[in-house]
Amino acid sequence: MGDECVTVVEMSIGPLEAADRADAVIRWLLDSGVVVSNPLRGSTWQPSGYLPGPRASDAAPGFSDTDYTLANNGVDILVERELYRDTSPHEAPACPDCGYELAEATLEGLIRPWLDGTEPRVTCGGCAAVRPLGEWPDGYLVGELAVRFNNWPSLSPAFLADLGARMGPRWRAVREQY
Numbered sequence: 001m002g003d004e005c006v007t008v009v010e011m012s013i014g015p016l017e018a019a020d021r022a023d024a025v026i027r028w029l030l031d032s033g034v035v036v037s038n039p040l041r042g043s044t045w046q047p048s049g050y051l052p053g054p055r056a057s058d059a060a061p062g063f064s065d066t067d068y069t070l071a072n073n074g075v076d077i078l079v080e081r082e083l084y085r086d087t088s089p090h091e092a093p094a095c096p097d098c099g100y101e102l103a104e105a106t107l108e109g110l111i112r113p114w115l116d117g118t119e120p121r122v123t124c125g126g127c128a129a130v131r132p133l134g135e136w137p138d139g140y141l142v143g144e145l146a147v148r149f150n151n152w153p154s155l156s157p158a159f160l161a162d163l164g165a166r167m168g169p170r171w172r173a174v175r176e177q178y
């Protein structure tokens, strides 16, 4: 079995704000004890910058003491413009209003414009509703700031909401598998 991550992505802030908010998010995660700095950062056993802290179960109630010794269960703060996609389950993006599915080819063609510039607005082929690409569930997201939890138990909704609000006004949690 591969690694499974939950990555919280912020879609609306620019690179300068992303750097500021990243610093604030790291301070909050450290101060609350959810993570600790990784003294062995970069090792194959624990490559991430941060590891589960003494209060990790506040964020992910499924954490038991033994889980702290798992390989690759660190937390990464990603501050760069990057493409993300929820990979589990891999559903076609469907219109929230009418269920019309966006063709993969259409979706693929919109990635580069978003990565290189602004978020495309997509007209639904079923009901003609227009919404930004990031509002199509199971599609792609582009963000300047993300926090990735590698192989953590499920994050609590309250923790996710708190973390998301600290990252910015428009965030999503995606599940990724490697």
Ligand SMILES: [Zn+2]
Pocket (backbone or CB within 6 Å): 095, 096, 097, 098, 099, 100, 124, 125, 126, 127, 128, 129
């Ligand atoms: Zn529609």
